[in-house]
Amino acid sequence: MSAGWVAGAVRAKALVSRCPGIDGAREIARGPTLDDALRRLATTPYAGYTRSAADLRHAQRAVSATLLWHLRVLAGWLPGGGARLLVPLAAGFEIANVAARLTTPGGGRAEAPDPYRLGALETAWRSLERARTPAGIRAALTASPWGDPGADTPWALVTGMRMSAARRTAVAVRPAGRWARGRAVLLAAREVFVHHRSLPEPVLRDAARLLGSRAAAAVTYREFRERLPSSASWALESADEPGELWRAEARWWRTVGSDGAALLREGRYGPRVVVGAVALLSVDAWRVRAALGSAARGGRPGDVFDALV
Template identity: 55%
Template sequence: MSTGWVAGAIRARALASRCVGAEGARDLARSGDLDEALRRLAATPYHARLRGTAGLSQAQRAVSQTLLWHLRVLAGWLPRDGVRMLRPLAAGFETANVAGRFRTERGSAPPAAYELGALATASRALARAAAPGELRAALAASSWGDPGDETAGSVLTTMRLTAAQRTATAVPAARRWAAGRAALVTARERYVHRRRLGETARRAAAAVLGARALEASGYEDFRRALPSAARWAVTDVDTPTDLWRAETHWWHTLGTDGRGMMHTARHDATAVVGAVAVLSADCWAVRAALAVAERGGAREGVPGALV
């Protein structure tokens, strides 16, 4: 194992050791309001970017920016193949940038783009695109692939499934998470939104889930056709309307698996992947807790999303 991987794994474990954690997220959710919740984050790594934020949306974005900064810090410690490994794990930020462009098209103020640095896939080309047609062209000319049309649903679904395929291929330690994510995205698109997958999205999904799952006639058939690496994500969800519960379960599994990997792996790529999973799940839990606090906090137990 190279010194770069050892140094990166040590740094990754150090970053993950400062997470708020499950119990911290539960306490955060019990805050009486958003301001109290933000004060409780004063001693955490999220605090620096939370200074000066106003409202839930800005606070949640600052939490996500902290995660991205941690990933960029890791990229600076890792060897070149480690940066390539991190890139698909950070793809959600590039997808979020594109989602923000669509909100602009609908008349909303554009959020500041996440700066991915070395973790970007096609950020520069996407930043120059001024309309949905140009966004599609920029994606088609990159490794993201042509989403098939210019609608937000097709573009974002294609990016999410492509990211899952890339992760499953480039990050073996994260393949189970990627397969579960692909199952959730596909199920939501087909059985909640009732939309067909475009060709690029379908190819990406089939590469992870298998062609049989993509040919299923209904949700139950889809679940049965999934490979075991993906089926776990929807095993306990009997109807598409309850897929939000599967989403919650996916994030909890990500954090739990990541902690296990950190504790058992050597100073190598597996330890880094485990730390990234822990950091990502912590970001999700803190964002969810802030949303609960903004609504007055959890007075009767703790919301299901944070259990």
């Protein structure tokens, strides 16, 4: 194992060790106000970004920005080419940048949040940032590893990116393949059986690659669940009907956390340890965002936060 991977793995474990963890997140969730929660965050790695947050939306975005910074720091410690391992795992930030542009009223930049700065973790953000219209964004996606989303409506663009991210992760980051297939399951189930939207053809092809053609062609939620391969069916074990997908989403995060911890425990200094660390850093940020939401609602006992974690 190269010295670069050893250094990267050591750095990854150090970043994880500083996370508030589930106990810290529960403390933050108790509030009883958002200001109380932010004061508790002052002793965590999220402090630098959340210090100036004025409301819940900005505080949660600051937590996400902290996660991205940690991924960029980690990428900098990896050997030459190692950062490519993290690019698919950071794809959600590029998707968020595009989604923010598409949902800004009138397309004006003044109302949009500052885009996440991806550095070496970008896929095609510089090209996407230059696009001025949804059609231009579709063209930039088509010419990049993201691929053609199949249409240029805001929904199609973002959905195409999300399914593409799952496909790219499954192909390029083998230890994360299980999570990628689970994410594809949740995305397809929500779009088709909750929002009753037909997936664009390129998105359907990606879903078939990940979940099998029979599952991708299912016309009912029950058929969809029954046709999923064993490598993906776990994602819906806690959701007997589409209205329970929020439980499946929480289970997905818990699975990523437990799998990530197992990868970290392997003790080898290599890519699997780094992927495990990224999983745990991501889950911690998810928990902290949920905890901030709980605190903003008054930190009541029995809050949805407890159901999630």
